[in-house]
């Protein structure tokens with residue numbers, strides 16, 4: 001009986017999510033049935049009408065009705081890049097670090113930790129608990145909240161290992177959809193393209209708050225405050241902990257403090273996405289300040305952490321979701337419910353990446369080595385900003401390009417439009433997302449002149 005109820009509720013909530021996603025993806029009101037139907041058909045397999053199940057038996061396909069979906073706006077850039085035979089091609093799409101030689105980087109400290117793990121015969125491949133590796137969870141909470149965080153000392157933090165940043169966001173939002181009173185999440189405009197999809201499919205309803213001002217290429221702080229002020233009390237607010245993607249524009253500490261005061265006064269629930277800790281400034285502590293000022297006031301929040309970028313563990317899929325609660329008792333109950341979210345989703349997380357992270361975080365010497373390598377990556381990105389800025393100045397490219405050196409983190413939000421981006425890809429084999437975002441981490445001193453030539457041509461010929 002109970003099982004049947006759970007099943008019915010599951011079906012209803014799945015239907016609700018799909019119809020909300022259809023609405024969201026179409027960016028239309030629910031009445032715009034035609035565009036919703038076409039989006040559902042392309043992005044959502046349940047949106048199309050299935051042919052007879054016997055079709056396959058008679059030589060057709062039971063999947064003949066399935067419409068080809070578009071490539072992902074970010075990961076699809078790499079797919080297109082891989083197909084291009086040009087020797088001068090450059091991939092500035094996905095946010096993945098490359099060396100000066102344009103190669104992916106495995107950190108030395110990661111190689112050392114892996115060697116230690118391989119040489120330890122006591123290590124086995126048993127399942128991890130549903131919540132993941134306990135050491136990893138404790139150390140991850142300390143990394144983001146600070147080792148002296150009262151929330152950690154008071155056992156008020158429920159941390160679970162998840163599948164990198166994306167998985168942490170997904171588990172966190174599924175938990176909120178089931179257990180939190182307010183289902184609306186406010187995300188910055190613009191934001192990482194996967195955010196609305198993750199939250200909508202988890203069962204939340206997505207709204208945006210103003211964030212970026214194209215005129216100043218900076219923060220629209222007034223707009224942000226106004227939009228959060230008019231959000232319903234209790235609403236969830238997604239905040240990029242640092243190195244905002246795609247804009248590279250972060251609030252100052254003083255502005256963070258004002259955001260905190262406003263959010264706390266309205267009872268808005270912060271959900272931090274921390275995908276770039278250490279990548280913005282080169283300092284792990286400095287990049288966690290936004291999160292820490294919220295935790296220091298004793299209030300509750302959620303944080304999704306990723307080790308993809310800062311430890312270069314992209315494909316290992318290692319991250320953590322932490323929910324800071326008002327008491328240890330609440331944290332125990334929250335963790336028990338997180339397990340119910342995770343178990344039917346992927347049962348328990350993979351062991352290898354989390355073991356690498358835990359090995360590094362718990363060893364003083366390895367941790368120190370990591371901070372040095374991390375700083376070197378951040379510094380190389382910062383130096384690419386200066387090189388590109390200088391190269392555009394040297395070419396006399398029309399426009400004010402100072403935002404290239406002002407913006408923070410892995411990306412520059414260039415201000416180039418869709419047509420200019422398409423031109424650069426076609427004529428110069430430069431691959432980037434169509435919103436004009438370039439991954440500075442994909443550049444090297446050898447490729448900067450080529451990029452500057454392309455931008456110069458795009459701006460002068462396509463304006």
Ligand code: KET
Nearest residue numbers: 074094095164165166192245273275306308
């Ligand atoms: N949050 C943000 C803000 C983000 O930019 C990414 C990845 C993630 C979370 C998820 O990362 P994960 O690998 O799940 O830990 N962004 C880059 C890669 C991608 O789109 O998947 C990007 O924007 O290029």
